[in-house]
Each structure stands twice: as structure tokens, then as C-alpha cells.
Amino acid sequence: MSSIFETKVESETLTSDELASITGCTRRHDQVAWLKSNGWVYHLKRNGEPVVGRLYARLKLAGVNPASFAPAAPWVPDFSKLS
Template sequence: MQALLNLPSVDQLQLTEAELEGVAGSPQYRLQIEWLKANGWAFTLTRAGRPVVGRLYANLKLANIDTAAMAPSTEWSPDLSALN
């Protein structure tokens, strides 16, 4: 149960509204969404229509690291042929 008490806060996992405003250059959600789409950023929307961007993803994008290149290009499966 102790591990449940040490969960990261929402601000540790996603950009705060102020941080997203700084990145996108606007306090308006509609303009933030337009900027995120125009610049190829992945995001999700809250029920209220606020864009949400993960902090790790944002750090990688701001460092100009291609997140798509980090994904495995083929599905991995173990080689079990030696078990017979």
C-alpha cells in the first residue's frame, strides 16, 4: 500500500496549463490545438476540450528527438525453436 501513496502528481505526468500555453503561444485551447496539430504533436483532449500533452513526450519533442524512431519497427517474438 505504501507504493500507492507515492504516485506522481498530474503535473509530473503532463504539462501544466501554463507550460502548454508557453509552448503553443496562446492561452486559448482552440489555438493550442491548432498549434499542436500544425507542429505534429500528439495530444489528447479532456472532456472540457483542453489539450493534454505528456511531459516526457513534450521533453523529447522540445529536444528534437524523433519519437516515432523510438518505436520498434517490427513486432518482436521470442525464438522458441531451440526448446524442442
């Protein structure tokens, strides 16, 4: 019995259909080429299938550069002033 309050839990990564929709390509090799040429961050499964994070894709499609959220350089404490 289905409830109107049930929600579909999405995976943290895009499905192959979603990736094909974004890239316009169904072949893995072509998807990887599109991702690379458009500056997307992705990982490859052992079988060569590209994996793209859902949040990353949402930010990219919204025109937000996800790299802008990363700090430019890690903070390191300055102990030189301690005696």
C-alpha cells in the same frame, strides 16, 4: 517547516501554463491547432483541453523524434521452421 532537501514532484503532463508557453496560445482551440500543425501527439480531455506528456514534450523540444523509439513492426515468432 521546509527543508532544502525537499523536491517538487512534477506531474506527468504539462500544466496549462507550460502548454501556453510552448504553443504561444492561451485558448484551447488555438493550442490544439498548434499541436496538430506541428505534429505533436496529444489527447483531449472531455472539456476540450489538450493534454501533452512531459517526457514527450521534453524530447520534442530537444529535437528528438519520440516515434523513433517505437519498433517499426511488432516482433512475431516464426514457427514455420518447427516440426
